[in-house]
Amino acid sequence: MSGNSDKAAGIANEAIGKAKQGIGNVVGSDKLKAEGAAQELKGDAQEATGDVKNATKDAVDRAAAAVKKPL
Numbered sequence: 001m002s003g004n005s006d007k008a009a010g011i012a013n014e015a016i017g018k019a020k021q022g023i024g025n026v027v028g029s030d031k032l033k034a035e036g037a038a039q040e041l042k043g044d045a046q047e048a049t050g051d052v053k054n055a056t057k058d059a060v061d062r063a064a065a066a067v068k069k070p071l
Contacts, residue, residue: 003053010046013039
């Protein structure tokens with residue numbers, strides 16, 4: 001997965017996790033609330049992974065451009 005697709009998946013998982021938690025609160029389901037919290041954390045991790053991938057790619061691109069630049 002690219003950094004941007006990781007970030008998109010993370011955002012989706014966060015939203016679904018929050019929705020599950022809200023529904024769990026309404027219906028009184030501790031299981032659904034826990035599932036939602038876990039999915040939200042998964043989304044946070046995916047977003048962080050996407051940020052790291054994007055930052056790494058940017059750093060590599062800058063380094064490659066610097067190497068190609070005439071002195």
